[in-house]
Amino acid sequence: MAETLASLSSQIRQCQICAPHLPHDPRPVVQVSSSARICIAGQAPGVRVHKSGIPFTDPSGDRLRQWMGVDEDVFYDARRVAIAPMGFCFPGLNEKGSDLPPRKECAKAWRADLFDALPQLELILLVGGYAQKWHLGKRAKGTLTQTVAAWREYSPDFLPMPHPSWRNNIWLKKNSWFEEQVLPALRARVAELVK
16 A cells, blocks of 8 residues: 555656646645545645645645644654645636636546545545535535534544635634634544544
8 A cells, every 4th residue: 555655646746637727837745644644635735835845835834733733743744644635736826816726637637546545544624615525525515614614514534624824814703613613623633643
């Protein structure tokens, strides 16, 4: 299994499937290990992550680590935490300066095989609507808010959450139950799994 995962992650890092559709050269970003018990399933790398090649090296990552109750040493320890976005490359920006959605080709090409090669996962953090729809399928609710509010339905395998971007500050203020109820449960579960 480890050889399969090593080969697969190497192939992902060299992937050029979306090259014709990107405004830059592809730079797939993924962090995996067959021993990881937690996986962060996000959207796609942003421009800062595209430059660094390291997942969540931006303010969203700072907030996500705070939500999880972990430091960078734990977060970037692939033996404990896998990071597998829906799209492995930065998709570019729209006319308003926001990140475009993750490229669909990426999940279609890699996602099923990648998760088959991660046998130890006990918790997948579904960061944003794209990951929630892919992983939960028909179990996802009509909106991201409804899916996140129903988080107990998906426990202990999945925990849906909003993206930790500053763009979601208004959502967080309107939905204070997320920080009051979901984050303490998230931190307790993460602490149990990263021991």
